Amino acid sequence: MSSEQAKDADNEFRMGWGQAIRESLAGKQFDFTKLDLKKAILLLAIPMVIEMTMESVFAVFDVFFVARLGADAVAAVGLTEAVLTLIYAVAIGLAMATTAMVARRIGEQDNEGAVRAATQAIALGIMLSAAVGIPAAIFGDEILRLMDAEESTIAIGSGYTSILLGTNAVIFLLFLNNAIFRGAGDPVIAMRSLMLANGINIVLDPCLIFGLGPFPEMGVTGAAVATTIGRGTGVLYQFWALRQGSARVRLIGPAFRLHLQTMLRLVRVSLGGIGQFLIATASWVVLMKIMARFGAEALAGYTIAIRIIIFVLMPSWGFSNAAATLVGQNLGAKQPERAEKSVWLTGAYNMGFLALVTVIFVIFAPQLVGIFTDDPAIQTVGAEALRVISYGYVFYAWGMVVVQAFNGAGDTMTPTWINLFTFWTFQIPLAWFLATRAGFESAGVFWAVVLAESVLTVVSILVFRRGAWKLRTV
Numbered sequence: 026m027s028s029e030q031a032k033d034a035d036n037e038f039r040m041g042w043g044q045a046i047r048e049s050l051a052g053k054q055f056d057f058t059k060l061d062l063k064k065a066i067l068l069l070a071i072p073m074v075i076e077m078t079m080e081s082v083f084a085v086f087d088v089f090f091v092a093r094l095g096a097d098a099v100a101a102v103g104l105t106e107a108v109l110t111l112i113y114a115v116a117i118g119l120a121m122a123t124t125a126m127v128a129r130r131i132g133e134q135d136n137e138g139a140v141r142a143a144t145q146a147i148a149l150g151i152m153l154s155a156a157v158g159i160p161a162a163i164f165g166d167e168i169l170r171l172m173d174a175e176e177s178t179i180a181i182g183s184g185y186t187s188i189l190l191g192t193n194a195v196i197f198l199l200f201l202n203n204a205i206f207r208g209a210g211d212p213v214i215a216m217r218s219l220m221l222a223n224g225i226n227i228v229l230d231p232c233l234i235f236g237l238g239p240f241p242e243m244g245v246t247g248a249a250v251a252t253t254i255g256r257g258t259g260v261l262y263q264f265w266a267l268r269q270g271s272a273r274v275r276l277i278g279p280a281f282r283l284h285l286q287t288m289l290r291l292v293r294v295s296l297g298g299i300g301q302f303l304i305a306t307a308s309w310v311v312l313m314k315i316m317a318r319f320g321a322e323a324l325a326g327y328t329i330a331i332r333i334i335i336f337v338l339m340p341s342w343g344f345s346n347a348a349a350t351l352v353g354q355n356l357g358a359k360q361p362e363r364a365e366k367s368v369w370l371t372g373a374y375n376m377g378f379l380a381l382v383t384v385i386f387v388i389f390a391p392q393l394v395g396i397f398t399d400d401p402a403i404q405t406v407g408a409e410a411l412r413v414i415s416y417g418y419v420f421y422a423w424g425m426v427v428v429q430a431f432n433g434a435g436d437t438m439t440p441t442w443i444n445l446f447t448f449w450t451f452q453i454p455l456a457w458f459l460a461t462r463a464g465f466e467s468a469g470v471f472w473a474v475v476l477a478e479s480v481l482t483v484v485s486i487l488v489f490r491r492g493a494w495k496l497r498t499v
Contacts, residue, residue: 046071052213054273057351058132058358062367066347066374072212074343076203078336079219086227087248088332090234092397096321097175098245099398101182103328104172105189107313110306112190115153116197118299118437119146120204122291124346125353125435125499127208127274132357136273140280143205143267145288147276149295150201154194162191172310173317184246188253195256202263207350209273214266222259226251294499297437301444308448312470315460323467326406329397333407334414337382338425344375345425349433356434361495364434368489372426379418386415406467413471417478424482427489435499443484452477 050072057065091098123146130138161168165187169179199222203215229240229251236242243250267276316327348371355364386393394407428440452473459469 050213050216052211052271054210057210058354058360058363062351062363062370065351066344066367066371069210069212069347069350070344070371070374072216073207073346074340076212076216076219077339077341077343077346079216079223080339082223082227082336085332085336086223086230087252088329089397090230091245091248092325092329094181094234094245096325096400096403097178097181099325099328099403100174100178100321101169101185101245102248103324103331104169104174104178104313104317105182105186106328106331107172107310108168108186109190109193109196110309111303112157112193112196113200114302114306115157115299116150116200117302118297119149119153119197119291119295120200121298121349121432121437122146122295122435122499123201123204124208124349125294125433125437126291127205128210128350128353128433129357129435129499131209131273132354137278137280139209139274140276140278141284141287142291143274144276144281145284145291146201146205147198148283149288149291150197151194154197158191158193161193162187165190173314175321178321182245184243185249188246188249192253192257195253195260198260198263199256202260202267205267205274206263206272207346208353210350210354211273212346212350214263214270214272218259218263218266221262222255224255225258226255229254290499294435294437297439297441298432301432301437301441304441304444305448308453311453312456312474315456315470316467318461319467322400322402323406325398325400326394326403326408327410327467327470329394329403330407330410330414332397333393333411337379337386338421341375341379341422341425342429344371344378345429347371348426349429352430352433353435356495356497364430364495365492368426368430372423375426376419376422379422383415383418386411409468410471413468414474417475420479420482424478424485427482427485430489431485431494434494435497436494439488439494440485443481443488447477447481447484451480 046067055065055068057069060068088099088102091102123142126142127139130136130142166179166183168186168190169182199218203218206212206215230248231237232240233243233247233251234245266272267274313324316324348368351367352364355361355367390408390411391404393411394404398404431437431440455476456470456473459465459473460467463469465472
């Protein structure tokens with residue numbers, strides 16, 4: 026965007042907040058290195074919050090319909106999602122590096138560099154998804170068996186596991202393309218792709234699970250088919266926007282080709298992000314294995330609670346992603362102090378939001394879980410999980426923003442070391458001890474999550490205040 030265009034956009038913004046919000050949701054482009062920070066956060070966060078909400082709706086709607094099939098079906102979904110989070114870890118880690126590199130190039134006014142970074146990210150995503158998807162599609166039942174699933178769960182859920190893991194390419198591309206849009210300051214395009222994907226999933230889910238109308242009755246496998254079709258359609262829209270649409274980064278011209286040096290730089294930056302999320306998600310897989318000791322009902326209750334929690338935390342990640350974009354672009358524009366200020370402002374907004382969520386979860390936990398199941402045993406575990414884990418939300422509101430600020434700066438290794446300490450040396454041993462030795466059973470897992478996330482927040486803020494992230498280059 027030229028300086029005249031930026032000035033015009035800023036003048037139009039001054040016409041009022043309502044007008045600015047409408048322009049943001051309509052895809053209006055702004056120079057986020059020059060706008061008032063509060064306004065910049067608003068313009069970035071609104072579509073990002075909607076985007077993340079749409080991502081979480083995938084999980085909520087799947088479990089809403091699958092819960093009608095019984096505890097084994099929900100357990101299959103929960104165990105598959107636990108494994109899928111390992112794929113998410115790689116995809117999100119690569120996406121973090123993509124956002125950091127694209128945002129930095131945009132802040133430097135280097136559009137060709139942004140296109141080059143985006144191209145390498147997509148190429149890497151396709152290669153990685155193929156390497157994971159082929160064996161996963163073949164060995165779905167064995168994957169569930171490795172997760173200590175009961176044979177009845179494997180019988181009903183192996184098709185779901187094979188399809189969802191085997192088609193992970195749409196997950197990779199959905200994450201990476203939206204990372205490109207966010208880094209470029211085009212969050213509304215990312216929002217639209219998730220709205221399209223989610224709308225299709227919502228329509229197809231009940232049709233394919235229960236065999237409504239002309240659709241076959243596929244049971245829990247139908248949920249995987251519906252989700253894959255929805256995500257695949259969203260990816261097609263993303264590629265249209267990147268090639269033909271109005272995106273700031275368009276995959277055309279001489280920069281749209283494989284470039285080994287840029288790819289290696291992207292890999293270097295993404296390794297920290299991948300390691301960061303692998304550590305966190307591997308910890309979650311272990312927690313699911315601990316929960317599996319207490320039976321399908323406990324596992325189903327925890328799965329439902331996690332889906333509800335994800336639904337709430339995804340909008341908070343929208344705020345965090347706004348901070349990552351602002352940090353990346355402002356560091357590219359040589360404005361580190363402005364980058365830091367954007368983090369503190371975003372963290373305050375996120376804390377206010379999650380404080381409200383905590384109150385709602387504490388009061389209405391049984392009713393929220395009751396939306397998904399009428400099984401009293403599942404409801405009891407799910408409600409307890411919602412209440413206990415929500416006690417740490419006010420702390421975690423800051424933690425997720427600060428972690429994303431590190432990532433937006435391209436400093437992905439610092440959160441990796443913090444995660445390693447917090448989850449592997451603290452959370453896992455504590456959860457095992459509380460659940461199996463101290464006699465708390467499933468509640469021990471919930472309290473371990475709260476304490477670990479609180480420790481992560483405190484450590485992250487202390488390291489962030491030292492300011493070394495301002496010197497990172499990507």
